Amino acid sequence: MALVLVNSVSANAEAPEQDVDNMLYNHTCATLSELDMEIVRSVPSGGNWRNLPEATIAKSARLTQIYNSGGRTTYYGRLSGELPSYTINTYFNRPGNGTFIHPTQNRLISMREAARLQSFPDRYRFLGSFSSRFKQIGNAVPPLLGKVLGDGLKCGFYVDLFCGAGGLSEGLRQAGHRVLVATDLNRHMCETYRLNHENATVVQANVLNEADTDNLIDTIESKLKGRTLNLLAGGPPCQGFSTAGKRSPSDVRNSLIFRTLVFIHKLRPENVLIENVPGIRWIRQGRLLKTMLDALTREGYHHSTLVLKAEEYGVPQRRRRVFIMAARNGDLAEKPDALFSSVADPSARGDTITGSHSLPPPITVSEAIQDLPEIPSGGGVDSIEYDRSKIHSDYQKYMRGLVSIDNLIARRAEQA
Structure with missing residues (x-):
């Protein structure tokens, strides 16, 4: 494909309102089938498929298979308002692939609710088709993870490969x-990124294509104007590594992680930050990750591999992510200290809180989304006036831009 500069959003995409305090975007949710609605009505807060009547299970071949095999307890789950959510993936438009039922309303969570559980501020607007926006939100790096890692690096210019909707970049910007x-x-994804990062040069390109890669490197070098790039960051598509599906050693997307080496070799950034799912550590019995790390060593980089628990850094979600950190000068950023306690068992249900009693508790689902207006299943609108009188938590204030994340953390620590 030809390399495309995305310097404006598509003609039918409206620019976001200037006063985010009065507006709420993307508060729409997927439609449920008659059977799915029957399932949703049967699952209590914090429950899952195990709470379904046998008569309901018998109506679905998939439910019957899950029932007979004792499948994951996250399937057909309803969120508990008293805990962080489970991982938000790209399938939150249907109930059977995770825990995506709203804690109190008989519907799936909306795009805005999922974005909040990912730690995207409310000013962040997602463009594109309905299905594309689910993927943009579910695939994103939670911005607060990007921020906590960015805090440990010297500030400067960065390039975001595989930028997606821009979650990692939003955190680095913060x-x-x-x-x-x-x-x-x-x-x-490029259009969403461009809308929310107005000063960025956004390029739609296929980095598996040599011509696109060469043109992209030329674009980056022209922007650098002889300066050294401070950071090359990116989250290569992780479907080949993810536990949301079978890990596939032959998945072509797995090779995308190695394409970052081409950019590292050509651009020689001071620092490298690569995000992926925990499954990357086990693909090909760990050989894939070792091959990547060995290549970084040959390029002259010191490196470390970190596993972060999202809820420990203010994300109201039990998400686990791997980050490869590399530095040319050997001055590697250390793993950031946890700011909140973690959920002891991220797959456990019920009243499970955790980790360290010296840290404040993690942000819960209710703290994240309880202020948002009620909508019916399949309902909601893409742009609606927001009622600030509904705010009842510091996290909601943070989402609305009324307090900083540092203020939120400080206030949380005082209340612990």
């Missing part, structure tokens, strides 16, 4: 870093 160029193969 940490004081400045984006130079961002790129992704998906047009809708």
Whole structure:
């Protein structure tokens, strides 16, 4: 494909309102079938498929298979308002692939609710088709994870490979870093990124294509104007590594992680930050990750591999992510200290809280989304006036831009 500069959003995409305090975006949810609604009505807060009547289970071949095999307890789950959510993936438009039923309303969570559980602020607006926006939100790096890692690096210009909707970049921006160029193969993701990062040069490109890669490197070098790139960051598509499906050693997307080496070799950034799912550690019995790390060593980089628990850094979600950190000068950023306690068993249900009693408890689902207006299943609108009188938590204030994350953390610590 030809390399495309995405310097404006598509003609039918409206610019976001200037006063985010009065507006709420993307508060829409998927429609449920008659059987799915029967399932949703049967599952209590914190429950799952095990709470379904046998008569309901008998109506679905998939439910019958799950029932007979004792499948994951996250399937057909309803969120508990008193805990962080389970991992938000790209399938929150249907109930059977995770825990995506609203805690109190008989519907699936909306795009805005999922975005909040990912730690995207409310000013962040998602563009594209209905299905594309589910993927943009579910695939994103939670911005607060990007921020806490960005806080440990010297600020400067960065390039975001596989930028997606821009979750990692949003976190790096909050940490004081400045984006130079961002790129992704998906047009809708590029448009969302461009809308929310107005000063970025956004390029739609296929990095598996040599011509696109060469043109992209030329674009980056022209923007650098002889300066050294401070950070090359990115989250290569992880479907080949994810536990949401079978890990596939032959998945072509797995090779995308190695394409970052081409950019590292050509651009020689001071620092490298690569995000992926925990499954990357086990693909090909660990050989894939070792091959990547060995290649970084040959390029002259010191490196470390971190596993972060999202809820420990303010994300109201039990998400686990791997980050490869690399530095040319050997001055590696250390694993950031936890700011909140973690959920002891991320797959456990019920009243499970955790980790360290010296840290404040993690942000819960209710704290994240309880202020948002009620909508019916399949309902909601893409832009609606927001009622600030409904705010009841510091996290909601943070989502609305009324307090900083540092203020939220400080106030949480005082209340612990």
